[in-house]
Amino acid sequence: MKTVKISEAVVRRLPIYLRYLNELSKKNVNTVSSQDLGQKLDLNPAQIRKDLAYFGEFGKKGIGYDVDYLIEKIRHILKIDKVIPVALVGAGNLGRALCNYNAYLKDNMKIVAVFDAHDSKIGESINNLKVKPMGELTNTIKNLQVRIGIITVPAFEAQNVANQFVSGGVEAILNFAPIIIKVPHEIRVHHADFTAELQSLAYYLDETKDIIE
Amino acid sequence: MKTVKISEAVVRRLPIYLRYLNELSKKNVNTVSSQDLGQKLDLNPAQIRKDLAYFGEFGKKGIGYDVDYLIEKIRHILKIDKVIPVALVGAGNLGRALCNYNAYLKDNMKIVAVFDAHDSKIGESINNLKVKPMGELTNTIKNLQVRIGIITVPAFEAQNVANQFVSGGVEAILNFAPIIIKVPHEIRVHHADFTAELQSLAYYLDETKDIIE
DNA sequence: TAGATTGTTAATCGATTAACAATC
DNA sequence: TAGATTGTTAATCGATTAACAATC
Incomplete structure (x- = not known):
């Protein structure tokens, strides 16, 4: 081989x-x-x-x-020939959007648990999943054998969420927070940062078209 | 130089x-x-x-x-030392999330217009912007001198939206739809595709941890 | 001055592309 | 068979890293 x-x-x-x-x-x-x-x-x-x-x-x-x-x-x-259990933290607009994308994902990525740090969000239903408090994260994702964690919280909470994902045993993290998170080297992290994406797009704008002041 | x-x-x-x-x-x-x-x-x-x-x-x-x-x-x-007017098409969950991110973007990226193809969405208010019908897109973005377009519609509508953005004179497009859109070469397109992001993450999962059947 | 750190050249590394024999 | 297209090797291209003189 x-x-x-x-x-x-x-x-x-x-x-x-x-x-x-x-x-x-x-x-x-x-x-x-x-x-x-x-x-x-x-x-x-x-x-x-x-x-x-x-x-x-x-x-x-x-x-x-x-x-x-x-x-x-x-x-x-790609190892998506079997269902991969995924968990998401951060039930804001973006988190909801990703959960609802689930339907789209006939690709065997299944969000099986959603968490949020704020009482106002807990118990809320998103795409048939009840939002759970952070305290239940580690246990829940162990039980559900979650393998990938998605982070959709503000930057300042992201590292903490990442740490908990790691404790819970995820193997990979998709981070939407605009900050570099540090995890053990055996955990794979991808960043999906559309602020950065937009900013690098701006570089390619034609400066001759700038409004003259 | x-x-x-x-x-x-x-x-x-x-x-x-x-x-x-x-x-x-x-x-x-x-x-x-x-x-x-x-x-x-x-x-x-x-x-x-x-x-x-x-x-x-x-x-x-x-x-x-x-x-x-x-x-x-x-x-x-990066040319973000001046405000850059941005328009967004697709007032779904993801579109709303991005609009609300506006607050975050002290980075001079300003979403100044939101459009949607569906009557049910039109007139709705998102972050102080009224969702407009597609018919008004070209004119509106010309008037507002929009330079970057964001696409958050389903894949099958994305090319059509891109075409309209081009007619309206945008210089760059950030496409969240999971499809490659074709535009004139002078228009810059970036893809933000979290389905692809998740799938490439899955590749790095440890196969020895797969559940034995 | 001595220590630190840049800007830049040269060396290395890795990824993309071209070319073509094998073969359906 | 003739035409098409793969899989793969070799050539090219480009990006990253190391090294170091310049200098704050």
Whole structure:
């Protein structure tokens, strides 16, 4: 078995492939070439072939890739071929939005518990889940075997929430708070920071269009 | 004047620097070294110095960087030293969350108009903004000189919204819909896709911990 | 002055792309 | 068979890191 290190860039492209393959499958397209994929996704076909080849020989020379077969393979690689229990802390606007996205996620990511630090939120129902107090976090996520934690609290509470997730045994964290959280190195953290996203977008604005003062 | 191409990686780190510098400023810290920054942000100090040096000589040898001066400079580089008018389409949970984040954004990103395609949403008030019908989009954003558009509609409506943003003259788009939108090359698009984010997180889960069936 | 830290060049590392034999 | 397309190696490109002279 090959043991090449797969770069993060490769892993981040897999969901992009998957999303488009799902579209194709819905349209009953059976086969797709790296050429087709590259054109649609603005990526180099060679890169797509190389990305997929890290994990196996999924294509057929002269033909391309079987759409449904490739979907199955990528889902397996991403480990989303089984339901993954997820917990979320922070029942504000963003937290609610993510919980309701659940419907969207036919992708086996299931939010199974929601927590909030504020009494006013506790007991509230979001997408059929009752918001629980922080005190119950560690036990609940242990019991439910939660593997991924989502943080949608203000920046100043994020590190504390992360610590509790770690105590509760999550393996990965998706952090929406605009702050770098510190966790043991074996825990994977991704940041989803749209403030930063907007700011870096602004860099590309055309300065000649600035309003003259 | 140097005309080196600044890579996207560099631009994406600037908001990260800025965020931490703002924290320091609030704590009345006057000076910071690339060493300090690197440690706090999990980045190589040489990289930080190099990033900043693309834009000017902001530090003092033997001393480090003046926090407030560097904040000012980065804000200027990112073009967020003036208010940037932003419009948002899709008054669902996520859209509302982003609008309310406005308060957070002392960063000169101002959502000045919100639109939705559905009658039930139109007229509703979100953070002091009345949701407007799609028909008014092009004119409104022209009048308000909107420069950035945010898309928080379902995937199948996203391309249409993008087209309208382009007609209305936006220069950049932040797309939350899980689909690749096509726009003229001079328009900058960033994707903020937490489905993809979650899926790539799942890859890093420890498979030895999978439940045995 | 001695110690610290920048800005920058050179070295390294890694990711992307091109090219092509294998083969459906 | 002829045309198409993969998987993979080699070439290229770009980004990160190390090292150090300049200097506060």
